[in-house]
């Protein structure tokens with residue numbers, strides 16, 4: 151089993167693979183973010199935010215508790231990275247988040263507090279119980295808690311401006327389009343700012359799920375307010391594509407059955423949006439952000455009849471580009487304290 155010693159060095163530099171495309175002159179590429187050590191693109195934001203807080207000397211080992219409202223992947227990433235660095239974490243999560251996600255977070259040693267929020271914590275004043283609870287706890291114990299607040303933290307933007315964007319550019323200097331989902335907007339704005347600095351003609355497409363959706367990690371901007379981080383640079387997004395739950399789940403199935411890629415629901419939404427964008431182009435090179443893989447979504451995929459148990463087990467083991475993930479093994483995970 152992987153020790154935590156080197157795990158933080160493995161954040162970023164994820165593979166960018168070529169996907170077959172129905173049009174000769176339109177090429178699709180997918181950035182496989184589940185190759186990050188804790189299984190999603192959120193390892194990048196979590197690492198950048200914790201490192202920044204360390205640089206600002208607001209974290210004290212054995213004293214500070216990191217407190218964050220999250221709908222899933224940020225929680226897993228913060229729990230894993232904080233454990234590697236020796237910090238305690240308490241996460242406030244909507245009860246609707248998948249049981250698998252909660253189990254992974256608990257295995258990483260973080261404390262979970264659940265609220266009956268919608269899947270995506272809302273950011274409007276007074277509407278979000280996750281954020282309201284976090285703020286109340288911080289107010290009561292300011293000496294104990296630090297909230298990194300991924301929805302407004304510039305380090306979330308810089309994780310992608312300094313990491314993901316340059317990785318995409320160095321792999322594909324003639325990229326014409328970047329397509330990603332939006333949760334906090336860190337990925338979309340960070341990559342957009344970098345790619346547009348290199349080539350102002352690059353088009354950036356944001357993917358939004360339908361209202362009252364079931365796509366963990368993504369945000370519908372009519373259901374909930376625009377996060378501060380996205381609002382600061384929203385002009386960088388050239389186009390928004392809306393994807394229904396059923397189109398996202400069908401895309402998850404298509405990717406598994408035709409390309410042996412086993413993705414999470416937000417990657418399905420991104421792939422469905424990319425088909426729409428590619429359909430309108432005569433030529434182009436599109437990079438798609440695939441945020442996480444399908445292995446922690448059995449309960450969701452069962453509920454929406456995306457896969458049978460046999461199919462799910464088959465793809466969990468035999469899909470292409472699926473590295474063994476220590477989080478999915480049952481042995482205890484041991485911390486590394488530098």
Ligand SMILES: Cc1ncc(COP(=O)(O)O)c(C=O)c1O
Pocket residue numbers: 190192222223224331332333334335336337338366367368414416417441442
């Ligand atoms: C599965 C998944 N996809 C996409 C995103 C969007 O990322 P960002 O917060 O950078 O907008 C997230 C964020 O949590 C996510 O968990």
